[in-house]
Amino acid sequence: MNIPRLHFAHLPTPVETLPRLSERLGIRILVKRDDQTGLAFGGNKTRKLEFLLAEARAQGADMVITGGAMQSNHCRQTAAAAARFGLDCTLVLVGEPPSQPSANLLLDTLFGARLVWTTPDQRDETMLEVTALARAAGRHPYLIPYGGSNETGALGYVFAMEELLRQEVAPDWIVVASSSGGTQAGLVVGARMFGYEGRILGISIDKPEVELSRDIVADLAARTARRLGENLAITQEDILVNDSYLGQGYGVLSEREIEAILLFAQTEGLLLDPVYTGRAAAGLLDLIRQKFFAPHETVLFWHTGGTPALFARRYSGDILKAIQS
Numbered sequence: 001m002n003i004p005r006l007h008f009a010h011l012p013t014p015v016e017t018l019p020r021l022s023e024r025l026g027i028r029i030l031v032k033r034d035d036q037t038g039l040a041f042g043g044n045k046t047r048k049l050e051f052l053l054a055e056a057r058a059q060g061a062d063m064v065i066t067g068g069a070m071q072s073n074h075c076r077q078t079a080a081a082a083a084r085f086g087l088d089c090t091l092v093l094v095g096e097p098p099s100q101p102s103a104n105l106l107l108d109t110l111f112g113a114r115l116v117w118t119t120p121d122q123r124d125e126t127m128l129e130v131t132a133l134a135r136a137a138g139r140h141p142y143l144i145p146y147g148g149s150n151e152t153g154a155l156g157y158v159f160a161m162e163e164l165l166r167q168e169v170a171p172d173w174i175v176v177a178s179s180s181g182g183t184q185a186g187l188v189v190g191a192r193m194f195g196y197e198g199r200i201l202g203i204s205i206d207k208p209e210v211e212l213s214r215d216i217v218a219d220l221a222a223r224t225a226r227r228l229g230e231n232l233a234i235t236q237e238d239i240l241v242n243d244s245y246l247g248q249g250y251g252v253l254s255e256r257e258i259e260a261i262l263l264f265a266q267t268e269g270l271l272l273d274p275v276y277t278g279r280a281a282a283g284l285l286d287l288i289r290q291k292f293f294a295p296h297e298t299v300l301f302w303h304t305g306g307t308p309a310l311f312a313r314r315y316s317g318d319i320l321k322a323i324q325s
């Protein structure tokens with residue numbers, strides 16, 4: 001099957017052992033460094049964009065439109081990839097423009113993206129509106145969904161699983177942050193197609209378990225498999241999601257995330273991000289403490305990036321104290 005793909009990610013990303021963290025936690029932990037995919041500070045959206053931008057070009061698009069949170073890593077990587085391939089990029093962002101753009105938002109503007117601001121309940125409408133206006137102006141827009149999570153973007157993670165299996169590390173578990181579901185869906189399809197026998201656990205960042213596993217990941221995984229000409233029966237029962245770590249909601253930092261960020265930084269010199277990998281790693285720590293994994297098992301933490309968001313916020317009060325202690 002001929003599926004268009006561009007090649008700009010730095011692949012394969014390394015798999016690293018984390019000896020000091022493993023010793024501290026009493027279980028063997030590896031990390032897959034998709035925070036190092038090479039494009040504009042890296043992250044999981046880069047693999048998806050290899051397929052999405054190839055499809056955009058195959059369809060003759062001259063611009064891409066996508067959306068997300070103000071500090072969206074997906075938007076930052078999309079803006080960078082669009083710049084690299086000479087496509088205009090419009091980002092529909094939720095919120096109000098701050099007087100001083102920082103972190104991912106600063107990078108969006110460096111990459112020359114046009115920013116359109118909207119509210120949470122109008123975001124879908126605004127994306128469609130922006131697309132319709134572009135068409136009316138004679139442009140050829142290509143619309144990328146939130147998080148790049150459709151059956152094209154998820155292909156990036158089908159082949160990421162193939163890549164991991166070639167690295168011959170065979171972890172018993174893969175633990176990964178899951179939000180719009182494309183990463184987990186791709187991994188699940190890749191596991192079936194290429195014969196990964198361990199289990200894949202998504203730590204939900206912002207959605208209840210049933211919604212993410214049933215409505216999003218299982219459905220997207222089945223559609224992604226079909227895109228590859230494979231008829232895989234994938235149901236909710238095949239998808240493992242844990243939604244115990246949603247805390248006060250998307251992007252709200254709690255002591256759990258701070259503990260995880262500090263532990264990874266101070267045992268391994270490894271940076272996590274405050275929104276996704278910090279939360280997923282906090283879930284991993286808690287599950288280890290609850291003895292969810294058997295002591296002889298190996299857990300691979302799939303690092304999905306997001307570290308520029310570390311610079312998006314001011315740290316004060318309790319958080320600074322936690323960082324200093």
Ligand SMILES: *Cc1c(COP(=O)(O)O)cnc(C)c1O
Pocket residue numbers: 043044045073074147149177178179180181182183184273276277304305306307
């Ligand atoms: C988007 C993102 C995720 C979630 O990936 P999905 O495919 O949307 O589930 C995880 N981590 C980081 C850093 C992200 O930017």
